[in-house]
Amino acid sequence: MMELNMFIDGEWITSTSGEKREVINPANGELIAVAAEGAAEDAKYAISVARKTFDSGIWSTLPFKTRAKYLHNIANLLEENAEEIAMLETLNNGKMLLAAKTDVQNAIECFRYYASLITQPEGEIFNVGDSVQTIVIREPIGVCSLIVPWNFPLLMASWQIAPALVAGNTFILKPSEITPVTAVKLFEIFEKAGVPTGVANLVMGPGSTVGSEMVDSNLVDKVAFIGGTETGQNIMRVAAENTKKISLELGGKSPTIVFADNDLEIAVDNALFNIFLNSGQVCTAASRLLIEDSIHDQFVERLVERAKKIVIGHGNKATSEMGPLVSEAHMQKVLRYIEIGKQEGAILACGGNRIIDNGFENGFFVEPTIFTNTRPDMRIVQEEIFGPVLVIQKFKDEEEAITLANDTVFGLGGAVFCKDLEKAMRVVKKIKAGITWVNCYHVATIQAPWGGYKQSGIGRGLGIFGLDEFSEIKQINVSYKAHPVGWFSN
Ligand SMILES: NC(=O)c1ccc[n+]([C@@H]2O[C@H](COP(=O)([O-])OP(=O)(O)OC[C@H]3O[C@@H](n4cnc5c(N)ncnc54)[C@H](O)[C@@H]3O)[C@@H](O)[C@H]2O)c1
Numbered sequence: 001m002m003e004l005n006m007f008i009d010g011e012w013i014t015s016t017s018g019e020k021r022e023v024i025n026p027a028n029g030e031l032i033a034v035a036a037e038g039a040a041e042d043a044k045y046a047i048s049v050a051r052k053t054f055d056s057g058i059w060s061t062l063p064f065k066t067r068a069k070y071l072h073n074i075a076n077l078l079e080e081n082a083e084e085i086a087m088l089e090t091l092n093n094g095k096m097l098l099a100a101k102t103d104v105q106n107a108i109e110c111f112r113y114y115a116s117l118i119t120q121p122e123g124e125i126f127n128v129g130d131s132v133q134t135i136v137i138r139e140p141i142g143v144c145s146l147i148v149p150w151n152f153p154l155l156m157a158s159w160q161i162a163p164a165l166v167a168g169n170t171f172i173l174k175p176s177e178i179t180p181v182t183a184v185k186l187f188e189i190f191e192k193a194g195v196p197t198g199v200a201n202l203v204m205g206p207g208s209t210v211g212s213e214m215v216d217s218n219l220v221d222k223v224a225f226i227g228g229t230e231t232g233q234n235i236m237r238v239a240a241e242n243t244k245k246i247s248l249e250l251g252g253k254s255p256t257i258v259f260a261d262n263d264l265e266i267a268v269d270n271a272l273f274n275i276f277l278n279s280g281q282v283c284t285a286a287s288r289l290l291i292e293d294s295i296h297d298q299f300v301e302r303l304v305e306r307a308k309k310i311v312i313g314h315g316n317k318a319t320s321e322m323g324p325l326v327s328e329a330h331m332q333k334v335l336r337y338i339e340i341g342k343q344e345g346a347i348l349a350c351g352g353n354r355i356i357d358n359g360f361e362n363g364f365f366v367e368p369t370i371f372t373n374t375r376p377d378m379r380i381v382q383e384e385i386f387g388p389v390l391v392i393q394k395f396k397d398e399e400e401a402i403t404l405a406n407d408t409v410f411g412l413g414g415a416v417f418c419k420d421l422e423k424a425m426r427v428v429k430k431i432k433a434g435i436t437w438v439n440c441y442h443v444a445t446i447q448a449p450w451g452g453y454k455q456s457g458i459g460r461g462l463g464i465f466g467l468d469e470f471s472e473i474k475q476i477n478v479s480y481k482a483h484p485v486g487w488f489s490n
């Protein structure tokens with residue numbers, strides 16, 4: 001069994017209180033690790049170290065290209081350890097091993113991408129007059145609190161750490177208390193890569209104590225948060241106290257719109273992937289399926305037939321297609337939503353149950369679940385369930401499809417499936433969401449901005465946008481020579 005400790009000021013340490021938390025494999029309920037359970041005191045210590053290190057300038061004043069070298073080292077070490085890290089991610093999160101391997105590759109790509117920005121122009125210059133210029137530069141913000149969720153533990157941490165580091169900040173990472181395993185591996189890699197002491201700090205423990213301190217502390221300059229909308233709203237309130245910079249990547253209730261001109265088999269296949277990948281535990285999971293009424297019945301029939309055939313299993317088994325939910329508590333939340341859907345009068349077309357037979361009894365597995373006959377005001381249509389639960393809505397024309405798609409407080413993702421590309425583009429542009437797709441889904445490009453409209457977040461990760469989120473942007477106005485201004489005559 002693994003012992004997981006925190007990494008602060010270049011040392012692996014337990015929590016001040018000595019408390020521990022059990023880390024569970026969600027596929028079978030077995031104990032896989034015991035993690036140091038930090039508290040506010042531990043977060044305070046990590047923050048003070050990150051502050052002192054930032055203020056010392058040992059990282060922030062390095063040339064960009066030197067910091068980039070560390071990121072390359074990190075990427076190389078991740079690559080060397082990719083198999084082991086993917087297996088650990090599957091063990092802790094329950095996701096399919098293939099998905100975990102993809103996450104590790106995407107994390108490697110993320111470190112390499114931010115390292116490669118050294119080849120891009122670093123700022124801008126505007127010529128104001130013959131001898132006056134405005135120079136725009138990026139500077140590090142300072143101490144960053146990075147708080148991430150459990151659904152893509154390694155990848156979400158990497159999406160925050162790579163731009164934060166290359167921009168010259170020091171940071172404290174808090175993984176979800178449910179999935180700390182690969183964060184520890186990542187910090188072992190930072191140590192091997194020679195990241196200077198105090199630059200990268202890892203704390204573990206509950207959001208309500210450790211996370212709160214990371215948001216509240218006056219020694220922190222920026223909070224980058226990925227997680228649920230409600231938590232994000234709390235963070236925003238607390239951060240407002242000292243106008244701390246924040247970026248929030250939050251939840252969603254993303255729609256897939258399917259028009260009647262589609263090849264039915266292809267569209268059904270995509271609709272399954274859009275929601276059931278990672279057991280629906282993807283921020284952009286397309287948890288609402290909007291189908292044009294002329295194909296609705298035929299589409300649903302085929303979709304249900306296919307959903308019932310999804311092979312549920314442990315992530316490390318080659319034949320498995322969909323794994324467990326991440327924890328017992330999360331599974332109970334999803335099951336409660338299924339009950340709510342039934343009580344609201346939606347029709348359960350398939351699924352709806354926990355799977356407890358044939359070796360699944362100790363895991364947190366829920367069947368792929370589809371609700372039809374829904375109304376827009378139902379809670380299962382409006383609220384993020386974050387599990388393998390799809391709600392189907394019917395529309396008669398383009399206008400109604402757009403109205404239904406946008407009838408949500410969220411605005412993270414959305415897709416249009418339509419052979420008529422002119423129509424597809426017209427509709428996708430009207431979806432109020434930050435990440436949209438036409439005739440595909442779940443494509444995430446490292447160079448392209450990632451973030452949500454409305455209650456799905458504030459700011460944009462990835463690409464140059466992600467670097468800007470971890471930079472102060474400064475203008476320097478330079479006159480080559482000082483002249484009298486002549487505004488005041490005496
Ligand atoms: N938009 C995106 O890119 C994106 C990506 C992944 C996940 N998500 C969202 O994440 C959610 C699922 O993850 P989750 O259940 O771990 O989310 P969560 O909000 O419960 O927790 C996320 C992190 O915040 C911490 N936290 C909790 N309360 C806190 C507080 N008061 N102060 C500071 N930190 C606190 C948690 O310990 C955890 O580390 C879903 O809503 C999903 O849509 C969004």
Ligand SMILES: C[N+](C)(C)CC=O
Pocket residue numbers: 151152155281282283284444
């Ligand atoms: C950003 N992504 C899709 C990798 C994970 C969201 O939950």
